[in-house]
Amino acid sequence: MDKCRSCGAEIIWVKMQSGRNNPLDAKPTDKGNIDVRDGVGYVISKKQRVMFVSPLYQTHFATCPHAREWRWREDGENESEHAGAEA
Ligand SMILES: [Zn+2]
Secondary structure, three states, rough: EEEEOOOOOOOEEEEEOOOOOEEEEEEOOOOOOEEEEEEEEOOHHHHHHHOOOOOOEEEEHHHOOOOOHHHHHHOOOOOOHHHOOOO
């Protein structure tokens, strides 16, 4: 389990289907739209969402109070630095 460096919330890192790493809130919620299977995250569209009865994960970008400060990293710049700095 990792912690967000900005706000201290518990997060998990998953590799998305696109190959990009994405920090997710550690607890799935009813508002979530990301299904994690075998360690890979899949974005679930609204249409598909109805097929999932259980809560799904939500990207921490959506809930982090400090997301604005680090959102630009989402595109991969400094990604490894961000992912690895949580010791
Ligand atoms: Zn945060």
